[in-house]
Amino acid sequence: MTGQSFSSASTEQPLVLNWTNVIFFSTVHLLALLAPWFFSWSAFGVMLTLHWLFGSLGICLGYHRLLTHRSFQVPKALEYTFGFLGALAMQGGPIFWVAGHRLHHAFTEDVEKDPYSARRGFWWSHILWILYPRDQFFSTDTYYRYAPDLARDPFYLWLDRYFLLLQLPIGLLLYAIGGWSFVVYGVFVRIVLLWHTTWLINSATHLFGNRTFDTEDGSRNLWWIALLAFGEGWHNNHHAYPNVAKAGWKWWQIDVTWWAIQTLKTLGIARKVVMPPVQAESIK
Template identity: 70%
Template sequence: MTINSAGAVGKQPLTLSWINVAFFGTFHALAILAPWCFSWSALGVMIFLHWLFGSIGICLGYHRLLTHRSLQVPKWLEYGLAIVGALAMQGGPIFWVAGHRLHHAHTEDPDKDPYSSQRGFWWSHMLWIFYPRAEFFEEQHYKRFAPELYRDPFYRWLNRNFLPLQIPVGVLLYALGGWSFVIYGVFLRAVVLWHTTWFINSAAHLRGYRSFQLKDNSRNLWWAAILTYGEGWHNNHHAHPNVAKAGYSWWEVDMTWWAIKTLQTLGLAKKVVMPPTSKASS
């Protein structure tokens, strides 16, 4: 199955990846088993891992640290945060960082932004994964946009081996709580975390308020910020991408920022980039 590249008349049509459809479809199908495997402890495991892999791994590790270099941490901690990010199953660090840097460099461009909202809600939410373009998904192409990570053998290894890391996670969860923990801690957690992250690409470019009048349509969306531990203050972020703090006003709760402040207090985070003085709040 193919579709035409929206906004790119005459360019090669996009081809549906049945491998990606099968992979994500299987996880969604297994996540549906959650009501039959319910326990409060399993739900607690899912919520904890959603926070750990989402806020600490993706938001802090992949996004604010590796992509934008909004802070500096010791190399051992940087590697640890990258591993936690890889456990979220949103791709390896080089893939994720390269794609997000392209998103900022060419925000909403229908051809250069991997998940451009100009192609519509469902494209920016998930169809960009089901119709993968070589320049965004093949390592020989996207590595150019995260060259410092690609030079590091550890990040090259992690970029190619992030999926097998789910095996020890699944084994540990099974040992702790059986299949209930596996369904909630691996499959339901992955599905919920995928969609909450994808809402930043889709919903946060369509709904919400704007504190900064930018050329793109990024928005501050309160419910997306709650689901993503602060990433939903997306208009703030697009105005100052290299700032470690996403919430600028007192009501803009940013749980990932709390984690960064904790690291800073412990002396583990240095050179933390702050918002312009007029926009920063404690």
């Protein structure tokens, strides 16, 4: 899909390319390409650490399994901590992210109602839905309608408004510790890596892989995405039982995010952890 706009057979209003988004995402990707000139093992280690902290604990555990699906409960202060880590991932504020993902589950793969429907093609569900934003999915009315529990909370409202600015103190701290090498890897490489691992859940795991459950959508289990995305690649399991706290059900289905939840559960911090139903586990 190229050019300033394109039409969909099922969409009356043409989708228009948002140049602000194009410039922003292109700039971050170009800055990440500076990585070979700023490489150091310590910077690479910082990137991996922040990738896990903001990706697994922030997005997968915080935004996804805790805030979107409420698959377990933790004390409010810890919930806020996970939400804050998710905001540091620079994938949008919690209200935006949660509302969009709840829409995805409510209308999975519907070309009109699913923000990143895989039926529009791999690249649409991967990134084009952001570059050609549809008004109904990028409005505060939609956010508040599908995430009213978060929209009533002043802390999540604040995160939704200022999540972009939170990258500034991270960048300044990394520069103070390790100079530009730490900034390039700890900010730009980390952001781009996490963007694409998250987007692959929307795109690749709805097109490729195996199916354990006969869901009405095209969700798949894809092992290599699970490795990249901290367990989220067991996507067919997740779509079959979205409120279950674990995505990897078999012993060999690595689910790093579940390990963190299980640790919290063992310590008595996570409560009301939703586990797979017995009849579903027998299908495995």
